[in-house]
Amino acid sequence: MSDVKPISLDGFRKKKEKEEAERYFPGKMVWLYCPKCKSLEYTEIISPAGRMHNCGTRVEEREVELDLRAEITVTEYNLQVIGGLLSKNSRFKLVKILSKSLDKALVALKASEETYRDRIVLAAGMNLPPYPGEIEELADKLSIRDTNRLGLLISAFRFEPEKRFDI
Numbered sequence: 626m627s628d629v630k631p632i633s634l635d636g637f638r639k640k641k642e643k644e645e646a647e648r649y650f651p652g653k654m655v656w657l658y659c660p661k662c663k664s665l666e667y668t669e670i671i672s673p674a675g676r677m678h679n680c681g682t683r684v685e686e687r688e689v690e691l692d693l694r695a696e697i698t699v700t701e702y703n704l705q706v707i708g709g710l711l712s713k714n715s716r717f718k719l720v721k722i723l724s725k726s727l728d729k730a731l732v733a734l735k736a737s738e739e740t741y742r743d744r745i746v747l748a749a750g751m752n753l754p755p756y757p758g759e760i761e762e763l764a765d766k767l768s769i770r771d772t773n774r775l776g777l778l779i780s781a782f783r784f785e786p787e788k789r790f791d792i
């Protein structure tokens with residue numbers, strides 16, 4: 626009687642899941658530069674009217690549009706790398722002084738990645754899941770500009786921010 630195809634709920638669900646897994650999350654982050662203090666920092670807070678640095682100087686601003694989900698994916702990956710290095714480092718007790726200073730550097734890196742992750746979550750207004758899959762397979766989704774000597778990925782937003790200003 627009817628030539629309407631039965632809806633395949635399973636196929637529908639799979640399609641939805643795939644879309645969900647691949648969905649990007651557009652957002653904005655801002656680089657701020659104080660010409661007096663020569664300080665550079667980023668924020669998730671957009672302020673079209675501009676803002677003052679705590680020294681009383683108006684800061685220069687550069688808004689950057691990005692995929693917040695890609696940034697989360699990168700920073701979660703970096704946190705995994707740092708976690709791995711920290712646990713590996715703790716096994717090298719023989720070179721104690723060296724391992725202590727490396728440990729300090731890694732802890733500082735970890736804190737800066739966590740801060741970045743927190744800012745991205747604030748910019749998104751929600752927790753974003755990283756893209757599923759291996760980091761190598763995600764290359765076209767992530768805007769990686771560099772990899773440092775520890776193997777940490779540097780996304781376009783965090784790559785050479787000073788070049789966004791005339792400094």
Ligand SMILES: [Zn+2]
Nearest residue numbers: 659662678680
């Ligand atoms: Zn300042």
